[in-house]
Amino acid sequence: MSLCRASRLALNASLRAPLRTLVAGQTALRAAPCAAAIPRFAVSPRFHASTATQEKPAAAAAVPGGDATKLKLRTTIRFKIGDKVGALTDVLRELRQLNVDLTRIESRPREAGTYQFYLDFGARDEAQIDEICNHMRSFTEDLQVVSTGDMGLVSMQTAPWFPRKKSDMDTFAEKVMEYGDELDADHPGFTDPVYRERRAEITRIAKTYKYGQELPRIQYTAQETATWGIVYKKLTALYKTHACREHQYVLPLLEHNCAYAPDNIPQIEDVSRFMKESTGWTLRPVMGLLSSRDFLNALAFRVFHSTQYIRHHSQPLYTPEPDVCHELLGHVPLYADPDFADFSQEIGLASLGASDEDIEKLATIYWFTVEFGLCRQGDEVRAYGAGLLSSFGELEYCLSDKPQKVPFDPKLAATQKYPITEYQPLYFVAHSFKEMKEQVRDYAATMQRPFAVRYNALTESVEVLDTKDKTLRYAQNIKGELMRLISAIEKN
Structure with missing residues (x-):
């Protein structure tokens, strides 16, 4: 099994699969018998991914609240409800009685018996926000106002919420789709209680992080460092003949400035400072797998969410999900390259306020570039995707004669299907990171997003x-x- 071959399933859940859109809107939600029946969803009564050409919002009467022209504040609140029959129906009934102009709901499963919801709505003023929150606290738990601000264009009222400043990403910590300590039965560490507790410990540390704080430092054990060392030696032996020149140039700088070495796992605080000085990018700890939208939105701010836990020592050359080896060896070197850094940010900027359909397409472009991309350098083809650079097996395979290789075109990449349990049968080959940036920028201009950022x-x-x-x-x-x-x- 290759180093990252099986990790695609986890990466796919994190980056590609968008939350399901219910075109029937609130009616479909009311018909749901309980929260558990809809474990993950995104609802936008006025704009649906399945009708991307729809630019105008539906009539105000279609959403409780009436006249959209009177709305001034776009507000997002977070709350929890118990998993019981009729729980979500009761919440929607109360919202309707309060004349809430509901534009979107997202859910996340929490601890057993509880679901967490993010609700977007338009409000006339702060007084209405206070009224709605005070009333909802009587039948929900842990209600908080996540953000509020001027709605501006009417078209903005139909777009999904997106962060406006780096601190807004603090809300992502509570929105992971799968926590780092949640292991499947086939995970090498599933039956190892010591390993599971270690993963839970690192996950809890990531949860407490807030914008502006120093990134948490993990005191890695001798066993964890030994696992890193096996991976480090195996991969770096291939980089000289398989990795793109940008990756080869940056890795020695990371060794000199950030203590990259076979006998030391770098701290993301040190790595983030180096990236900041190089290209303005920074790292941020994450508890697990983010949704496609949240992950891509962060790229707009030159922020990359990084795990800090490491794979199980029993199988050092295999991981069923992204770990610190994948992040620091696969991703980080390229984010210190100016042209690649600019290209990645273009994907992030395109994702802000995008429809669910466009998010899926952008995430697929991300998959075929940042994760599994190839580039032509002189007469040779080299790897730059992190999924390849952290997988010794696929790193050798991707440059062989076995897979098909085609020139990168974002329009084709956006809809290209791919397997998640085996090596890729097809790779897109870029001419340069600069050209990719322009191609993605031109592609984003064709998206049905009625505003620019x-x-x-x-x-x-x-x-x-x-x-x-x-x-x-x-x-x-x-x-x-x-x-x-x-x-x-x-x-x-």
Whole structure:
């Protein structure tokens, strides 16, 4: 079994499979007998992934709350309810009585007997938000307001919520689809209570992290370090002949600056600082598998969610899910390359407010590039995807004559089917990371998203270009950069 071959199932759950959309909207929800009947879903009564060409919101009467033109604040709240027959029906009944303009619901299974929900709605003012929350606290648990702000364009009311600043990603910690300490029966560590407790410990540490704090440092055991060492030696022996030149260039820098070595597992705090100085990217600990939307949204902020636990020592060259070897050896080196860093952010920016259908397509593009991408360098084809660079078996296979190799085209990659339990029969080969960035940017322009966004690196926030003043300010910034560029060209 290759190093990452079986991990695709977990990666697929994290990156590709979007939450199911119920086109019937609230009616379908009310018909559900209990929360357990719909373990994961996304509901958008006004905009559905299955009708991506629909640009205008449905009539206000279709959603409790009436007149959308009077709504000013887009609000997201989080709450828990018990898993019992009629629980969700009761919540929706109360929301209807409160005239809540419900635009989206997401659910996450929590501890046994409990489900957690994220609810988006439009409010007239802060007073209405307080009224709704105070009433809902009487029949829900742990209710919190996650975010609220000006809804701006009417079209924004139909788009799924997305983070506007880095601190908004603190909410992702409670939205993982599968926790790192939840092991399947076929996991090598399933019957090892010591290993399971260790995974649970590292998962709990990731849960407490908040934006702005120093990333948690893990004191790895001798056994964990030995496992890392086996993987490190096996993979680095192949990089000189199989990895792209960018990966080969950065890895020695990581060894020098971040203590990458066969006898030491690097700390993500040190690695994140190096990435920040190189390209502005940072790492963030994660408890388990995120949804496609949350994972891709984070890329817009140049944030990569990284696990910190490691595979079971009994099978060091096999892992059924992403671990610290996959993250630090497969992903990190390329995020320190400027062109690859820019390309990855383009995917993230395209995902902000995208429909569920477009999220699935973007996640598939991510799969065939960031995870399993090849590139042409001179007369040779080399690997740059993290799933390949952390899998010695597939790293050798992907450059052989066995699989099919085609030029990268995001339109084709977005809909390409692929297996998740065996080596890929087809790989997309890019000419350069710069060209890939432009291709993805052109692809994103064809998506049915009625607004544009930009990332402000100074404030580390996303701006929606929905007013003349914002657009003009952005244009002035570009003008200033062009003038500096012209000046530099003239001097050289």
